[in-house]
Amino acid sequence: MGAISLQSVEKWFGEVQVIKGIDLEIGDGEFVVFVGPSGCGKSTLLRMIGGLEEISRGALLIDGDDRTADPPSKRGLTMVFQSYALYPHMSVRDNMGFSLKTAGAPKAEIEAKVNHAAEVLKLEPYLDRRPKALSGGQRQRVAIGRSIVRDPTAFLFDEPLSNLDAALRVEMRYEIAKLHKALGRTMIYVTHDQVEAMTLADRIVVLEFGVIAQVGTPRELYENPANLFVAEFIGSPKMNILDVGSAGLRLAPHPGAAKVGIRPEHMHVGAQGEGMLDGTVDVMEYLGADTYLIVDAGSLGQVTVRTDGDTAIREGDRIGLIAPEERLRFFGANGKAV
Structure with a gap:
């Protein structure tokens, strides 16, 4: 025992x-x-x-x-x-x-x-x-x-x-x-x-x-x-945390939410203007099976995206980032999950 x-x-x-x-x-x-x-x-x-x-x-x-x-x-x-x-x-x-x-x-x-x-x-x-x-x-x-x-x-x-x-x-x-x-x-x-x-x-x-x-x-x-x-401690790379209501973030209203979190693997690349935000691919980290895109999203800060190792995306590309609604995690002003 x-x-x-x-x-x-x-x-x-x-x-x-x-x-x-x-x-x-x-x-x-x-x-x-x-x-x-x-x-x-x-x-x-x-x-x-x-x-x-x-x-x-x-x-x-x-x-x-x-x-x-x-x-x-x-x-x-x-x-x-x-x-x-x-x-x-x-x-x-x-x-x-x-x-x-x-x-x-x-x-x-x-x-x-x-x-x-x-x-x-x-x-x-x-x-x-x-x-x-x-x-x-x-x-x-x-x-x-x-x-x-x-x-x-x-x-x-x-x-x-x-x-x-x-x-x-x-x-x-x-x-x-x-x-x-x-x-x-x-x-x-x-x-x-x-x-x-x-x-x-x-x-x-x-x-x-x-x-x-x-x-x-x-x-x-x-x-x-x-x-x-x-949310930020568990996971590598860590969850992306964005300010709800920021300019450039296209998101349906979520009562009581101050921040929204999304894992890098749950973000998908689309054309500029698609999805929840736009950004420029700043750095690419090639890891074989995966490539991590470090995206400059302007006032929203840096966003990390996990994509295929053989992606055709290149540094400097302007892209849109799409995230399924069910994959979003919301947090209040006190930091607790909403």
Whole structure:
């Protein structure tokens, strides 16, 4: 069991409040990702769950039991950090089994659990190597294996892939997704990389300056952001946000709306005078299957459009941009979705 409940959780450093009353229910076996800009409190919140930071106010429940005052060792959780923190003089086998050895576990139990973790993570050929003989991705797998052998209630990941290059990040993302399916354990994962968040999470928690901006599935957050912050943070490139009522914006009236948002892939190129606005193609970013058009829309600012990689459009072309009504998202003057 690995259900985790945060009830009105706050964190204060002196007179500075960094976590401002978080309420969150994480189901047993769920993969939840905390995402947000630097300084939003995502790592602090994770460390509070793990017991590495004290909870100033509020309560932490694990499987219904209040664990707010428990030290990390009593919570049944395990953390995987950005740095691998492996013992360089020990083999992979000894690194993975070290916590069990210090806890006085029988040798046969340690061996069985290390072998199981190595099998899950495809580390069997490397058990007798030392960390310096491993790649970055292999070292991170060893760090995860060290957590698996402890048989935790839940895994806490604090930006575990940040030190890896782009190719290894993709590979390890796949490995962590497979690990979650294989183990079925609760996982809480902190990242600033929204691709990791979108591809790994059952639900994403978007944090903004110590509060939850929105919680939902990746699709819910992408298609129906609750406010402007989520709309602009989730998605790459981000959602285009335009002022309703601006000169040059051809749009049917929408009561209470101050801003309108449209994703780059939902805008289609037409002839000048067609659709919701006109502009000049300022820059083209060719990415193979796709091309991003950066369109100068005058007083409306820049608009990004995602189109085919083999588009016939060229820089300097005057175009109209068409957007289906059902793809538009409206926001009030307070930034909340209308």
